[in-house]
Every structure is written in structure tokens, then in C-alpha cells.
Amino acid sequence: MKRRQFLGTLASLPALPAALNAQEGPPVPDPVERMTAPNWPTINLNHLGFRPRVGQKALVVRALATPPPAQFTLSDVSERHFRFTRALSRVNSDFGPFLVADFSDLDHPGLYQVTVGNERSVQFAIQEEVWRRTVPKAVGYYRYQRCGVEVPLVHPACHLDDARRRDNGEHVDEVGGWHDAGDLRKWMDVTMLNGIALLNLLRNIPEPRPGDVTHEQILEEVRFGNRYFLKMQDTDGKIWADVAGGVNGDNSDNHWTDNDIGTSDDRYLNTAKRSGTAAVFTTLEALAAQFYIKTDPDYAKQCLDAGVRAWKAFDRPPDSTEDCAWWTLAACELFRATLQSEYREHAMLLGRDLLRRQNTSYLADQRQVRGFWMNGDQPYMDIVNSAMPPLALLHLYDTFPDAAARGKWKDAVQLHIDEYLTPMAGRNAYRVIPLGLFLGSPTPEKYRPLAGGLTYRYFHPTRKQYWWQGANCHLASNALLLGWFSKLAGDKAGAYAGLAYRQLEWIMGANPFAACMMTGEGMRNPFPHSRFVGLIPGGIMNGIAGNTKDEPVLDMEYTLDWRTCEYWSPHVAFYIWANSVLEGIGLSS
Ligand SMILES: [Zn+2]
Known part of the structure; x- marks a missing residue:
């Protein structure tokens, strides 16, 4: 069948969203900027569930009611008659007041549901395979x-x-x-x-x-x-x-x-x-x-x-930090493929360059965070390659077990995780890592003050350029980093693996919209911006973006918004890669 005939069988395709044809010029408000989180549901949890003995089992309740609820009840909805009621903990958090329900000690496999007042959560599993069973679906996305x-x-x-x-x-x-x-x-x-x-x-x-x-x-x-x-x-x-x-x-x-x-x-x-x-x-x-x-x-x-x-x-030599990271990966993989010393020598030089690009002192008159990467004189930020500099160091660490610099590579990643990723994730009840740091307020919109001259945003600035969007790949690539590093981390392995899963949990429903952003999994899926082939099982959407106030926004109104709901390769790729690493954790325990 010729392509044109096939098209003739379809209803007329929608016109391009006007914004997609926009080019230069000052950014203008996009309709999605007003699509902030609804007041219901207030229970936000990952719709898949939890592995019995890996990570933290917690859900977040948005404390919108007055007075806020004090307790939650967890019930087994399968065969056992089992339930308990516990207190909710109140937490200080970006995005508003929250309550947290923690049931990390529950490791009995089963299907469960939480109720808070009159509200029920989705049902969720505690089962070893909850994440693994999504991977074939994600891989199947590519065939479409x-x-x-x-x-x-x-x-x-x-x-x-x-x-x-x-x-x-x-x-x-x-x-x-x-x-x-x-x-x-x-x-x-x-x-x-x-x-x-x-x-x-x-x-x-x-x-x-x-x-x-x-x-x-x-x-x-x-x-x-x-x-x-x-x-x-x-x-x-x-x-x-x-x-x-x-x-x-x-x-x-x-x-x-x-x-x-x-x-x-x-x-x-x-x-x-x-x-x-x-x-x-x-x-x-x-x-x-x-x-x-x-x-x-x-x-x-x-x-x-x-x-x-x-x-x-x-x-x-590579100019940018991103290119430096990728050439490091290239050198590692060429060495693995050939065992030629030329690639090893280049890998060592690139590793040295990567260490030089890390901020190890405190930038901008503050003493709260360090260990993040720089690109020139600005904190490094790239939604696709968000975690590539430390990931490149982990590639070096794994590829060259006898290298003299191995301890330095590991220490650099540890510094990044302990003194940058972990404290930044600690600023919100969901434990997601903000997109990046900034020096002051480079565009006319909200930058959250951190300390000294440093600010941060969870989401892309919207007034810098036309291109801003949700960044599930940023979360998934950091999940990969944290999961990978947890294998080197001894006593802290559980904390790092737990933080890794929190990043993926946001994608799977633990977010202010209670929306699962992989098609074919979970509930309250946004309809994807996929204007040519429609739904693709396993496809992951760009995800929650932010408005000028850095408030979460997501198109739950079926407007074909591409910023938040378009499928994109990097989300699926890093989701698969992260799970491939995380699956190896805890299997021997
Ligand atoms: Zn094609």
C-alpha cells in the first residue's frame, strides 16, 4: 500500500499545533503553563508497587485539607485479611505541605491499597518483579x-x-x-x-x-x-x-x-x-x-x-562537558572491544578532564552543595545527558580496575551524590532531583533560592528559549547513576538504590498529578502527543514540566501538548538502562 493510500484511510490529521512552527522571538505563555496539579487525588504513589526488600516504600499525600489527615490505613486486597493503621508524617517540602506514609518494613508479597480518610489509592503490588515486568513493554516501544x-x-x-x-x-x-x-x-x-x-x-x-x-x-x-x-x-x-x-x-x-x-x-x-x-x-x-x-x-x-x-x-579535545563525558564512554567501549592501549590512554586523559570540570569547592558564596559539574562558568545542565559526567566516571571505574585514578573517579561520584543529588532531592517530599542549579535569576521567572548566589529549578526555565519541556530522561538517567553507584557503596547501598527508585516512581505515578506517564502501565495516563501512530505501549512521555513559578504542569486535558506529553527516545532508553542496573540489586540477599 502506498503511503498516500494509507493516509486516505485516516481521518484528516490535526493541524500542527501552532507552537510547533514557532521560531525565534520572545517566548510567550503556552496553554500548558496553566495546567497545574488538580486538588484530587491527593494520594501520590508509584502505581507499579515496590520490591519487597529494595528501596523505601512510601507514598506522599498532598496536605490540602484543613485539618490535614493524621493517619493512613494499608489493606491487603488479595487473599489475606491484613491491615494496619499508622500515623502520617508531616514534612516540609517544596511544592507545598505534604504528609508521608512509610511502610518500608512491609515485605510480604501481595496486592495492597492505602486509604486516607475517604480516598483510596490505586492498588499496588509488593513483589520482586514489579519493575522488571515493565521492561519488555519499554523495549517493545522501539518496534512501533x-x-x-x-x-x-x-x-x-x-x-x-x-x-x-x-x-x-x-x-x-x-x-x-x-x-x-x-x-x-x-x-x-x-x-x-x-x-x-x-x-x-x-x-x-x-x-x-x-x-x-x-x-x-x-x-x-x-x-x-x-x-x-x-x-x-x-x-x-x-x-x-x-x-x-x-x-x-x-x-x-x-x-x-x-x-x-x-x-x-x-x-x-x-x-x-x-x-x-x-x-x-x-x-x-x-x-x-x-x-x-x-x-x-x-x-x-x-x-x-x-x-x-x-x-x-x-x-x-572535546569542548563541552557533555562531549567530554560521551568521548569518555567511547574510549571505554573501544578499549573493551579492542584492548588497545591507545584507548586506555585517551580514557585516562578524558577522565582527568572530567574531574577538572567538577565543582569541588563551594560556588557562589554558599556552603550547602558542591560536587556538581560545570560547563564553562555555569553549572552543567542538560535534560538528556543530565547524569552523563558521573556516569562516564563509573564507566571508567568499571572498565579499568587497575587504574591509579580509580579511587578519584569513585570519590568524585560519591561527592556528587552525597553533597549535591541527595540534599537537592531532600528538598521535596517526592525526593526527585531538581533539573539544575543556576547563578541568580537569568530569566524573568521564579528561581528557587538555595544559598548564596545559587538558585535552582525543578523544571526547565520557560522564558529562556522556545524549547522547554518535561524531563523524565533527567530523572531516569539519575536513577541509572544512583543504582549503579549503589553497587559500590557498601553500607549506603540501600539508601542510594532507594533514591534511584524514587526518580522512576515519579514517572510511574508518584507525582502531584497521580499520573503514570508510561502508556500501558498505571492509571490516569495523560494521552500522549503521538500524532502519527497514536498510543505506543511502553512509550514514556516527556513528563511534568514547570511554569514560570516552577510549579508542576502536565496536560491532562488531551490538548496534544508536546512539552509534557510527547513520547521521546531518551526517556525510554534511560528507563530501560536504569532498570537493567537496578534489577541486579538485592537478588543475592
Ligand atoms: Zn518513517
Whole structure:
């Protein structure tokens, strides 16, 4: 079936939200900015439930009533006649007054429900597999996002005419890859994260248990995406940025096409070559080299050669902290794939650079937090790569067990977690980590005072630039960091794993909207901004963003808001990767 015929079977597609075509100019209020949390429900908990002996079991109650409720009752709703009533603890917190119900001591597997006054929570499980059973669904998300092939029951073969070069109009075969989000565009840096997460799932769960995604499925999915990634390498070894990202940053290439090469609807190949994209590419190809070597050595060599070419094409030191982190990962994975000292030596240099970029003294006349990363003279902040600098140090730590700097890498991550992430998460009852620190108030909106000249926001500033959105990937990547570090942390392992799960719990319903943001799990799901294929089981939306007051906002009104409700690759990728690490915790106890 030709693409146009398929489109004819659909009701007319909605017009693009006007905001999606907006370009330069001062930011204007977006309708989602008024979509603050409703007064009901007041019970906020992760809808999946809890592992019996890992992490903290707690839920948050928004103290909106006067007087606030004093106690909660927890009941077994399955077969046992079991219940208890306990006091709620009042906590000081950002976002308003809260009460916390803690039942961490309850480790009997079962299905439970909490009531506070007349309000019931969703039912939730205490069971070892509560998180693990969501992972196949998250992995299945990628099949729906396949481009260049028919996805049965989802869409016929699409974009067989990708793509024409922006610079000279020449056609280049760029069929394949994954659509990146609730749109049809194919950014390299973020969709390659999918492959990296899937191969790390394979690395961290080397022996799948019944019900898990099989290694064959993972390898097949990664190879599918990687056909496109490999085609995005230019003859000089460098990596092109995207297909259909939109000319001049607009949304003009976000459409189905007629699949005929040379017609006016062909989408554009962005031939920009960025250092960070090449670093992610090198990381992925060096990983692939390790994981296909047994089943397909020729393919493994093809991937390795591509990764080495990309590495060699960028031989100058990275400028940004983000690029420095990714080149560190690339060096680690190339060393693992080849055992060549060249990569080890570069990894040591990059590790030194990463340590130099960490703020170990107290910035801006305060003594409350340190250990965060800097990018130039500003605190580092990037929603996708939020945790990449410390994650890169953990990669070094795992890759080079005999390195002299190993203690320094571990200490740097510990400082970051103990003196930055943990105290910042402690400022709210949900224990989520704010998006970042700022120096003063760089834009005309609320920045929460921290101490000295430092401020923070939980969410992107909305008056800095047009692009601001929810950042579930920021939470999931920090969950990955905390979960990974907990394995090195001895007595503090439980606290770190618990904080890791709190980040994922926000995504799964422990938030002021009591909304689960993965399609196919939990309750009160927002409807996703997914204008071409609709619901995708396992898809994770951008998530709760903030308005000018840094109050949580989320579109629960089905307005197709992309800032909060669009699916996006990095959320799913870091969710899978984080769970792959967290699953290994506590199994032997
Ligand atoms: Zn497509």
C-alpha cells in the first residue's frame, strides 16, 4: 500500500499545533503553563508497587485539607485479611505541605491499597518483579518507532525516499532507523541512545529469566536501528546529525511521504557533523562490536571499523562537558572491544578532564552543595545527558580496575551524590532531583533560592528559549547513576538504590498529578502527543514540566501538548538502562 493510500484511510490529521512552527522571538505563555496539579487525588504513589526488600516504600499525600489527615490505613486486597493503621508524617517540602506514609518494613508479597480518610489509592503490588515486568513493554516501544519498513497494525512502510542532502540536494539512502518521538524525525544523537540502552540491558542482565526480552530480540532490534546509523557516517568518518530534523530548526520535514525518490515531499538530510554525535556513535558501534562478535563476527567488525573511523575523525579535545563525558564512554567501549592501549590512554586523559570540570569547592558564596559539574562558568545542565559526567566516571571505574585514578573517579561520584543529588532531592517530599542549579535569576521567572548566589529549578526555565519541556530522561538517567553507584557503596547501598527508585516512581505515578506517564502501565495516563501512530505501549512521555513559578504542569486535558506529553527516545532508553542496573540489586540477599 502506498503511503498516500494509507493516509486516505485516516481521518484528516490535526493541524500542527501552532507552537510547533514557532521560531525565534520572545517566548510567550503556552496553554500548558496553566495546567497545574488538580486538588484530587491527593494520594501520590508509584502505581507499579515496590520490591519487597529494595528501596523505601512510601507514598506522599498532598496536605490540602484543613485539618490535614493524621493517619493512613494499608489493606491487603488479595487473599489475606491484613491491615494496619499508622500515623502520617508531616514534612516540609517544596511544592507545598505534604504528609508521608512509610511502610518500608512491609515485605510480604501481595496486592495492597492505602486509604486516607475517604480516598483510596490505586492498588499496588509488593513483589520482586514489579519493575522488571515493565521492561519488555519499554523495549517493545522501539518496534512501533521503526522507520522504512511496514510495522504490522501500526503503519505501512514509510519514508523509503529518505533523504536529500540539505547542502546540495543529492539523494542519499538513509532509509531505516527509529522515529525519534511523537513525530517522524530521525535525530542521530538521541535515537542512538536506544541502541546503547538495549546493549547495556544485555550486558547487565546476561542471563534473561522467563518473561524477559531475549538476547535475540535485543540484538535484532539494535541491528535494525544500526543499519541507519551506519549509513549516517560520511566518507571522512564523521557523523551526520539527522534526517528530517527540519530545515532551519522548523518542523517542515515532520510528515509522511509518498515513498518515491525525487518528488517534492522528500525529506532532508542534515549534513552537520558534531563532535557529540560522533562520540555517541563511537560508543554504540564499539558496544555492538562486543555483543555481535559471537553470533556475527563480520558484522561486529563492520561496527568496530565504523566506530574507529568516527573516533579518528575527531582527534581534538572535546569542548563541552557533555562531549567530554560521551568521548569518555567511547574510549571505554573501544578499549573493551579492542584492548588497545591507545584507548586506555585517551580514557585516562578524558577522565582527568572530567574531574577538572567538577565543582569541588563551594560556588557562589554558599556552603550547602558542591560536587556538581560545570560547563564553562555555569553549572552543567542538560535534560538528556543530565547524569552523563558521573556516569562516564563509573564507566571508567568499571572498565579499568587497575587504574591509579580509580579511587578519584569513585570519590568524585560519591561527592556528587552525597553533597549535591541527595540534599537537592531532600528538598521535596517526592525526593526527585531538581533539573539544575543556576547563578541568580537569568530569566524573568521564579528561581528557587538555595544559598548564596545559587538558585535552582525543578523544571526547565520557560522564558529562556522556545524549547522547554518535561524531563523524565533527567530523572531516569539519575536513577541509572544512583543504582549503579549503589553497587559500590557498601553500607549506603540501600539508601542510594532507594533514591534511584524514587526518580522512576515519579514517572510511574508518584507525582502531584497521580499520573503514570508510561502508556500501558498505571492509571490516569495523560494521552500522549503521538500524532502519527497514536498510543505506543511502553512509550514514556516527556513528563511534568514547570511554569514560570516552577510549579508542576502536565496536560491532562488531551490538548496534544508536546512539552509534557510527547513520547521521546531518551526517556525510554534511560528507563530501560536504569532498570537493567537496578534489577541486579538485592537478588543475592
Ligand atoms: Zn518513517
